[in-house]
Amino acid sequence: MGLKCGIVxxxxxxxTTMFNCISNTKAAxxxxxxxxxxxxxxxxxxxxxxxxxxxxxxxxxxLVYANLDLVDIPGLAKGAxxxxxxxxxxxxxxxxxxxxIHVLRCFDNPNLPYVEGSINPVRDIEIVDFELQVKDLExxxxxxxxxEKAAKVGDKTAKHDLEVLTKYKNHLESFQNVRTLxxxxxxxxxxxxxxxxxxxxxLYVCNVNDDDAVNGNAY
Numbered sequence: 001m002g003l004k005c006g007i008v009x010x011x012x013x014x015x016t017t018m019f020n021c022i023s024n025t026k027a028a029x030x031x032x033x034x035x036x037x038x039x040x041x042x043x044x045x046x047x048x049x050x051x052x053x054x055x056x057x058x059x060x061x062x063l064v065y066a067n068l069d070l071v072d073i074p075g076l077a078k079g080a081x082x083x084x085x086x087x088x089x090x091x092x093x094x095x096x097x098x099x100x101i102h103v104l105r106c107f108d109n110p111n112l113p114y115v116e117g118s119i120n121p122v123r124d125i126e127i128v129d130f131e132l133q134v135k136d137l138e139x140x141x142x143x144x145x146x147x148e149k150a151a152k153v154g155d156k157t158a159k160h161d162l163e164v165l166t167k168y169k170n171h172l173e174s175f176q177n178v179r180t181l182x183x184x185x186x187x188x189x190x191x192x193x194x195x196x197x198x199x200x201x202x203l204y205v206c207n208v209n210d211d212d213a214v215n216g217n218a219y
């Protein structure tokens with residue numbers, strides 16, 4: 001099974017443009033915020049020169065390079081957990097990804113309005129993190145409610161699970177991502193089936209103007 005990466009970010013940050021650059025699927029790009037409420041699906045080939053080199057020694061009938069599955073998630077907005085923008089109904093797509101690519105807008109363009117009014121990539125990271133943290137916290141609290149009932153009747157496993165879930169809950173309520181929480185393999189087993197959003201590895205991509213691609217800019 002290949003690796004599946006979700007591309008996330010605020011609307012008009014350049015997510016779909018990056019998706020079109022590296023995937024075999026071309027999605028529509030517009031200057032309008034929230035122009036879609038459906039994720040784009042594509043595949044990115046991952047060529048590896050080492051495989052071709054090995055093939056000079058051990059001939060294969062066909063060279064099959066690795067592929068990366070890409071999911072371009074519709075743009076998030078501050079308050080998405082309360083229905084702002086196009087809401088968070090598409091976060092199920094994020095949950096099914098193995099890792100996330102967060103595209104940050106680091107360019108000025110007066111012809112491309114930005115939902116937050118100004119360019120501030122650090123703020124944008126905090127906004128997206130918060131929206132994902134809220135969903136994780138909701139999920140943890142739902143499981144805690146179920147486990148509490150079993151713990152009250154003396155289920156020792158339930159008591160242990162409740163302690164672990166409380167640890168996760170406190171971490172999320174401190175505006176921290178699950179990936180930064182230190183837990184044992186046994187503790188992680190308690191939440192492994194929940195596919196928590198902020199547990200997924202995150203790669204940040206700074207989207208800049210062509211002129212700034214080499215040396216960067218103030219952002």
